[in-house]
Amino acid sequence: MLPKFDVLTDEQINKIHKNSMKILKEIGIEFSYDPVIEIFKKHGQRVEGHRVFLEPDFVEEMVEKAPAQFTLHARNPEHNLVCGDGNTIYMPGYGAPFIYDAEGGKRDATMADYDNFVKLAGASKNIHMTGGTVVEPTDVPDDIRHLKMAYSHITNSDKCFMGSSSGYEFARDSIEMTAILHGGLDVIKEKPALICLINSVTPLKYDDRMLGGLMAYAETGQPMVIASLVMAGSTGPATMAGALSLQNAEVLAGITLAQCINPGTPVVYGSTSTASDMSTGSLSIGNPENALFASASAQLSRFYGVPCRGGGGLSDAKTVDAQAGYESMMVLFAASTTGVNFVLHTAGILQYYMAMSYEKFMVDDEIAGMVLRYLKGFDCDSDEKMAFDVIKTVGPGGHFLTQKHTRKNFKTEFFRPALSDRQSFDAWAKDGLDTNQRAKARWQEVLANYTAPELDADVKAKIEAFIEKRTKELIK
Amino acid sequence: MSTIFDEIKDAIVDGDEDLAVELAERVIAEKVDPVQAVQLGFIGGIEEVGKAWTNGEAFLPDVMMAADAMKAGMDVLEEVLAAGEGDGGYEDKGKIVLGTVEGDIHDIGKNIVGALLTSAGFKVYDIGIDQKAEEFVAKADEVGAKIIAASALLTTTMKSQKTLVEYLNDNNLRDKYKIIIGGGPTSAKWGEDIGADGWAETADEAVELCKQLLA
Ligand code: B12
Numbered sequence: 306m307l308p309k310f311d312v313l314t315d316e317q318i319n320k321i322h323k324n325s326m327k328i329l330k331e332i333g334i335e336f337s338y339d340p341v342i343e344i345f346k347k348h349g350q351r352v353e354g355h356r357v358f359l360e361p362d363f364v365e366e367m368v369e370k371a372p373a374q375f376t377l378h379a380r381n382p383e384h385n386l387v388c389g390d391g392n393t394i395y396m397p398g399y400g401a402p403f404i405y406d407a408e409g410g411k412r413d414a415t416m417a418d419y420d421n422f423v424k425l426a427g428a429s430k431n432i433h434m435t436g437g438t439v440v441e442p443t444d445v446p447d448d449i450r451h452l453k454m455a456y457s458h459i460t461n462s463d464k465c466f467m468g469s470s471s472g473y474e475f476a477r478d479s480i481e482m483t484a485i486l487h488g489g490l491d492v493i494k495e496k497p498a499l500i501c502l503i504n505s506v507t508p509l510k511y512d513d514r515m516l517g518g519l520m521a522y523a524e525t526g527q528p529m530v531i532a533s534l535v536m537a538g539s540t541g542p543a544t545m546a547g548a549l550s551l552q553n554a555e556v557l558a559g560i561t562l563a564q565c566i567n568p569g570t571p572v573v574y575g576s577t578s579t580a581s582d583m584s585t586g587s588l589s590i591g592n593p594e595n596a597l598f599a600s601a602s603a604q605l606s607r608f609y610g611v612p613c614r615g616g617g618g619l620s621d622a623k624t625v626d627a628q629a630g631y632e633s634m635m636v637l638f639a640a641s642t643t644g645v646n647f648v649l650h651t652a653g654i655l656q657y658y659m660a661m662s663y664e665k666f667m668v669d670d671e672i673a674g675m676v677l678r679y680l681k682g683f684d685c686d687s688d689e690k691m692a693f694d695v696i697k698t699v700g701p702g703g704h705f706l707t708q709k710h711t712r713k714n715f716k717t718e719f720f721r722p723a724l725s726d727r728q729s730f731d732a733w734a735k736d737g738l739d740t741n742q743r744a745k746a747r748w749q750e751v752l753a754n755y756t757a758p759e760l761d762a763d764v765k766a767k768i769e770a771f772i773e774k775r776t777k778e779l780i781k
Numbered sequence: 782m783s784t785i786f787d788e789i790k791d792a793i794v795d796g797d798e799d800l801a802v803e804l805a806e807r808v809i810a811e812k813v814d815p816v817q818a819v820q821l822g823f824i825g826g827i828e829e830v831g832k833a834w835t836n837g838e839a840f841l842p843d844v845m846m847a848a849d850a851m852k853a854g855m856d857v858l859e860e861v862l863a864a865g866e867g868d869g870g871y872e873d874k875g876k877i878v879l880g881t882v883e884g885d886i887h888d889i890g891k892n893i894v895g896a897l898l899t900s901a902g903f904k905v906y907d908i909g910i911d912q913k914a915e916e917f918v919a920k921a922d923e924v925g926a927k928i929i930a931a932s933a934l935l936t937t938t939m940k941s942q943k944t945l946v947e948y949l950n951d952n953n954l955r956d957k958y959k960i961i962i963g964g965g966p967t968s969a970k971w972g973e974d975i976g977a978d979g980w981a982e983t984a985d986e987a988v989e990l991c992k993q994l995l996a
Binding site for chain 2: 402403441512538539581586659
């Protein structure tokens, strides 16, 4: 595996750390949820109303308790994932309410789209888990969306997935469903199987709903990403160092809380900080600042000894065009090569998280494959790989195409594109398809050929019974 | 020599809220014509910033700080203007109550809409985030607003925009106000579906929309 490169010097890391600690101690951070205030009081932290002032020693002591890595368990153990330890985990985009199609059209996302993206993620060898809220299924009432979404992940794939963090109750529902899938709450307490996304409200706040979710996951020992999205210039300072310090303070406060509730509970340090577009105020994600924030966050995570989330196949483009490609490659490449472990939003996102696109998903899948290959770097471990003998056999002026060594090695050494066109001009010109059109044909083909891995009938029935019971309770 | 009107204009262009207030106080103390102070000073300044923004020369902080400075200065003059002092009298382009709907705490977009409406000469009453239909209407009633503008950023809170329209219908107030909506996941179609009077995708389109509705 490639060594991860740094974007901050040790001195810069220290300055950011100190600045964040000063923010937490002197400015404090607001938690709207009363039970959380009680927790901090119990731990001897200064509290004024809902604002908590955290002591640097206390924060450091608590963050220390978080594990450097953990295993997330899938229904099929072949898909278990180690989060941390230099690994990179890819998954689909999260939370987009719209679908943009290959013809430039826009529509509301539905449950059918949801199932499709889970299947595409299930089918991909570059996408390691099926994610969560892969689109907002706007045709399902929001009281029961979380149930339907979990069901889609459970039945359409056997990879790891994410659960709801929208309040304590919904979070508990996702955890229960995962417990049924794995044979009980005790089993997943031992072997964590569900992860969720907890967001701070920048600047310097956490709201009730997210804190309820945080408590549910922490109590049951399920991992969570604790993330901050600073929109530098609007919800945060317009300097990179200031915005990073603010983000860092928020994430550390969230991790501290999780460790107070359940010491040792697995957490991921999350960042989606980025620059605002200063003409319109709109969020902008396909930019070098976002790439830098992701890389700096990976480094801060190493400093604190926890895994990191950030980056993705991120773009502000509205369709699968050159902009969609170059922006996504920049942010995904930077995040991956500097050591981000958990890459939410790897595939499918267009227009600053507003839309998912099937075509973009296939493009990002290709980018992910290329980056994963890059991350493998060079294998210099054997004589076979150093290839002295074959170089000697061929000697000056020959060629390697007919060597056994070539036939044996190229498949594992080279990346093989699934989408990129490497044909001659004439061969390409016969159909003249651009990336967007090729991607469209490709996802349709993948979906048509996909068969979901079988799920034990008994387990399936139990999960369906749970959904039915909860639906009755939730829809009055 | 520069007049106080030029000074006000510069204060607005610089987004200097304190200076704008100080100058407005001087307008009153020195019995300068308040309408001219507004037209040549405050509006003159904001129009200059607005133009620069449209041309891509100025950025959002310039516009928003200018709008804040204008609002602060105009608040000082409010009383004398309301009393009809000054040449020809001054009236704002219309009063607008703006807020983010119940259950939703996203406010950046709303704030931008507010700033641009202010800089276009509307009087904006921002009631903040996570606001119930009742609260929008109570404020509109209190200040005599013509437009109620509601922002929603979540598919799950868009229905609160619908609730707002229904609330007005149920209380026989629908004809009293124009309702406009906006925010990331909303659309023109959603606006039509719930019976709003208008939808805009961006803040500058929101300004055009309000101009049309009050024309
Ligand atoms: C910043 C942000 C946050 C911040 C908000 C901070 C703040 N002070 O506002 C925080 C972190 C708190 C947050 C929280 C959440 N967020 Co959020 N958030 C965003 C984000 C990234 C940017 C929003 C923004 O400010 N955009 C910039 C402004 C300028 O744009 P705008 O708001 O759209 O406004 C423009 C127009 O829409 C229009 N407009 C706006 N209002 C109005 C009103 C009228 C009347 C008119 C005419 C026009 C108009 O004019 C504006 C200027 O041009 C969006 C993604 C996105 N790209 O929009 C997600 C997003 C909206 N959030 C989302 C979600 C899911 C959430 C959370 C539930 C959890 C989470 N995953 O983070 C919570 C919910 C909290 C709650 N109860 O409201 C989803 C919503 C998906 C959906 N289902 O609808 C999005 C789309 C991201 C995603 N893909 O997951 N979020």
